[in-house]
Amino acid sequence: MAHLGIECGATKTVALFETGANGEIQRGEFGPANLRLLDDAALQRRLGVIDKYFDKPGARLGGIAIAMAGARTEADRNRIRHAAGLIWPNVVCHATNDLEPALLAAPPPKSSAAAHILILSGTGSCCYARTAEGTTLRFGGWGHILGDRGSGYDIGLTALKAVIYAFDHDGKWPSLGSRFLSALLLNAPDDLIDWVKRAEKSQVAALAVEVFAAAARRDPIARAVLQKAAESLAEDGVDCAMRVVKKKVSVQFVLAGSVLVKQPAFAGEVRRQLLRHWPKSEVVTLQKEAVWGALELARGAAIDFSAKVVEKKPEGILPRLTALSPTEQRNPRSMNLHELSMEKAIALMIDEETSIGPALRKVRPEIEQALNLIVASFRRGGRLFYVGAGTSGRLGVLDASECPPTFRVSPEQVQGIIAGGQTALWSAVEGMEDDPAAGAAAIDGRGVTKRDVVMGIAASGRTPFVWGALAEGRRRAAKTILLCFNPHLEIPAKARPDVLIAADVGPEVLTGSTRLKSGTATKIILNTLTTLAMAQTGKVLSNLMVDLNPSNEKLRERAVRIVREVTGADAEAALASLERNKWVVKAACESLK
Secondary structure (H helix, E strand, C coil): CCCEEEECCCEEEEEEEEECCEEEEEEEEECCCCCCCCCCCHHHHHHHHHHHHHHCCCCEEEEEEEEEEECHHHHHHHHHHHHHHCCCCCCCCCECCCCHHHHHCCCCCCCCCEEEEEHHHHCEEEEEEECCCEEEEEEEEEHHHHCCCHHHHHHHHHHHHHHHHHHHHHHCCCCCHHHHHHCCCCCCHHHHHHHHHHCCCHHHHHHHHHHHHHHCCHHHHHHHHHHHHHHHHHHHHHHHHHHHHHCCCCCCEECCHHHHHHHHHHHHEEEHHHHCCCCEEEEEECCCCCHHHHHHHHHHCCCCCCCCCEEECCCCCCCECHHHHHHHHHCCCHHHHHHHHHHHHHHHHHHHHHHHHHHHHHCCHHHHHHHHHHHHHHCCCEEEEEEECHHHHHHHHHHEEEHHHHHHCCCEEEEECCCCCCHHHHCCCCHHCHHHHHHHHHHCCCCCCCCCEEEEEECCCCCCCHHHHHHHHHHCCHHHEEEEECCCCCCEEEEEEEEEEEEECCCCCCCCCCCCCHHHHHHHHHHHHHHHHHHHHHCCCCCCCCCCCCCCCHHHHHHHHHHHHHCCCHHHHHHHHHHHHHCCCCHHHHCCC
16 A cells, blocks of 8 residues: 655645555655645646656555645645546545644654744744644644744844844844855945845745855854844744643644754754743754655554655656766776966866867857757747756856847747746755756746747756756757767657767866866857847847847947948937937937948
């Protein structure tokens, strides 16, 4: 008998599939899922992805438990059950919130406890109580506008406000403020105004990392913010406990969520505050993933936490290596890189870059095939989507962001998708590149159609996020392209993209650092594709940007020069024509002709 436990949160979804054979449990990790943010169709798709992910030959599901963020009411739980019934008909489904499993995964108390109180702090925050008699209570969980005291979001936003207040009060920009500007790639305090208006909840919560780092260096603002957050979490936990037991008898407090689990010093302060308010209590930090509790609910019995867990890998779409990728090989010319003189090391770096041109010329036919697909897509109103992780993803976003000002196209026409989202543009987001479901969800979220092109960028050619995106693009009948620097790939026939560009630029000077030659080669190819595609679709005349967007003084001066080059008009006439035509260069040229 097999069982499936699923725990869905604001950051990620984790599932455990107990096959019923040899005590093996397969684990899968997927993108975030909050019931409040999913319509019925999207909810069904998310569960369908999980169903297809696991090996189930001969397995008969005896039970499913789905614990999902945002599930507050019986109507919410019925939505989950209905969606599960469409994926797994005739299988009993236990639907609940994402808090109940965490309590079940907690270690048993050392002595009898009248109640167990979960105090969760991650992106958001919430408390959840269960008495020995089975009575439950949810305390908080109202979201970042109405609640979330002591959460990552609360810490990040409170710290931002404290920094601004200190700046107004003292006239000196605090060191914590400098950390924020650096982390966000902003230049001045005023830039925070626009950033925070656009920032998503998770982006504000990510600032908590900077607050903890500053507190470790004894930053007074950071320490004050964290002290208040710890007091708020403890107060909420105590108030939640009082709601269910009425008096201060023996209870167990369970600390959970990424903020409390990953910041032991902060969790220690919350523990100290709890014991001060409630001496007859035991405070423990959750060590097991909450999904273990979901699996327990699926089975209706205790789980052996020592069972063998196998990290399930996607099958059928990832290529197989026939030899070690050049991106992972050691470069014989740089074996003594750490010992080279500055002069020789610089010469080596430059010389290695010169090998890129010949390597790319060998894949010129494939680049042309890709270009033809993109041009055809643009001509029928389609879009180009770059998909990558790390350096590859950042370069895709960079090229996409340059197209609107250079060619006056909509930001929709060329789009960059990076594993981990906006935060990953300047900071590593661990694990996201290994999630093919997240790649598929990104393509789903952009509404890709058969008119579009999905281009995966992966130096090694094996990034699961990219392959998930390509698979979803193919399912939607979009054209697909893979750009990589590994010629040693054996791609399953059903997963093969329409065009494969697999240039061999050789090993990197610094082994595995694909931001070097692979990164340079990526930029050359992306520049080639968009520049020539725009030239083929009327955005270039001769070698002039006749459709640029003159959004600043430098570009306005360039626009005047272009009009003069095309029409032979003098500067005054060119400027006047541009002003009459609202700085549309093509229109200004046609007006003068």
